[in-house]
Amino acid sequence: MLREREGIQGSSRNDESPMATASTLTRQLESHDPDGAGHAQRVTALALRLAELLRASADRIEAIRAGGPLHDVGKLTIAAAILRKPGPLSPDELEKIRRHPVVGAHMLHDVEDAQGGLDCVLYHHEWWNGTGYPHGLSRGEIPLEARILAVADAYDAMTFDRPYRSARSRDEALAEVERCSGTQFDPRIAEALITLET
Numbered sequence: 418m419l420r421e422r423e424g425i426q427g428s429s430r431n432d433e434s435p436m437a438t439a440s441t442l443t444r445q446l447e448s449h450d451p452d453g454a455g456h457a458q459r460v461t462a463l464a465l466r467l468a469e470l471l472r473a474s475a476d477r478i479e480a481i482r483a484g485g486p487l488h489d490v491g492k493l494t495i496a497a498a499i500l501r502k503p504g505p506l507s508p509d510e511l512e513k514i515r516r517h518p519v520v521g522a523h524m525l526h527d528v529e530d531a532q533g534g535l536d537c538v539l540y541h542h543e544w545w546n547g548t549g550y551p552h553g554l555s556r557g558e559i560p561l562e563a564r565i566l567a568v569a570d571a572y573d574a575m576t577f578d579r580p581y582r583s584a585r586s587r588d589e590a591l592a593e594v595e596r597c598s599g600t601q602f603d604p605r606i607a608e609a610l611i612t613l614e615t
Contacts (some may be wrong), residue, residue, distance in 0.1 A: 450500045461485030464569040479563040484534025491521030503580045525531045536560040
C-alpha cells in the first residue's frame with residue numbers, strides 16, 4: 418500500500434520457506450522478550466477468527482496469516498532492558514518502540530513469501546482517528562488486515578501480564594476495546610471482537 422514511504426520493496430530472493438521464516442523469527446523474538454511468549458500466535462489466531470467473522474477476502478486472510486506471526490519482529494532490534502522495563506519509558510526508549518513496525522518491515526523486505534504480510538507488520542499501530550504510528554494513517558487508509566490485527570494485538574496485550582502492568586480481566590479488556598472504538602479501533606472490528614469474546 419504505502420510501503421514506498423519507507424522504501425520497502427519486494428525481492429525475488431527467498432532463502433527460507435514462509436513458515437520456517439515465521440517460526441524462526443517468532444522463536445527468536447520470544448527468546449528476546451519472554452514476557453511476550455505466545456503473543457504472536459494468539460494474536461494471529463484471534464485476527465483470523467475476526468477476519469472470518471467480518472467475511473474478509475481470501476487475500477486479506479492470507480495477509481494476516483503471513484504478517485500476524487511477524488508483526489512485532491522489529492522488536493528484535495530493541496534492547497531487552499527496554500522491552501522488560503517495569504516503569505515508564507523515556508522519550509528515547511518510546512521512540513525506539515514506535516519504530517518497530519518500520520524496522521520489522523525492513524527486516525522482511527527480502528523475504529519474498531512475507532511480502533503479503535508487510536502491511537500487517539508496518540501498519541498495526543495506526544489508529545482509526547489518525548493519531549497512531551508510524552505514519553498517522555486513518556480510517557480506510559489503513560489496510561483492513563492491519564486494522565483487524567490492531568484490535569487482536571491490543572486485546573491480547575491487555576489480557577496477559579506485562580512487566581509494566583498486570584493483566585486485565587476479559588471484561589475489563591472488552592470494556593477498553595469498546596471505549597476505544599472509533600478512536601483507536603475501527604468500530605466494526607471492535608464490535609466483532611466483542612461479539613467473539615462474549
